[in-house]
Amino acid sequence: DTAVSQTPKYLVTQMGNDKSIKCEQNLGHDTMYWYKQDSKKFLKIMFSYNNKELIINETVPNRFSPKSPDKAHLNLHINSLELGDSAVYFCASSQDPPNGGQETQYFGPGTRLLVL
């Protein structure tokens, strides 16, 4: 079964709306991440989170917020959506504690967000 899953797979919405993307991992990992992949295919980390620490990329607008109801889930909430938020958003997870930065991240299939 899928190790890291995301819903929805596609999301089309109007500017100004608030939306959420859900992520679940069944690998028993302690750390989860959100990435944004833009039209030029660059992947940029937005957040990494475990039960001890939330690390936020300082370039991420505060309209984006991660919410973790439990260790297996990390949802991404986006307020007041803008055109520039259109992208593919990937969730990932890895085993904690980090192995000196060598832990392998397992990615979900992505959520394609289109803001009209």
Added chain:
Amino acid sequence: KNQVEQSPQSLIILEGKNCTLQCNYTVSPFSNLRWYKQDTGRGPVSLTIMTFSENTKSNGRYTATLDADTKQSSLHITASQLSDSASYICVARSGSSASKIIFGSGTRLSIRP
């Protein structure tokens, strides 16, 4: 500025041929470098990881090299198969913090029968 540059941007080769993808990185301090394969419509999957002390790492028909002096890495694919068609992304990491993971834009590889 930490960055990762990949070349070529795209590549088309015939099935069965070999190819080499390039990656230049400027990440300091350097922790490790990883190559990912991203199939269309899917998330990236890790192929290899190398630290500064390793200069080659293989995973089946994929062989990655690392030159920490010139800050260059390559991914060599041997006897290509149609299933190798994907984007290959080079990722350099600075330290253990997740905020220091720098992705390249990838090389789009197409294998033709």
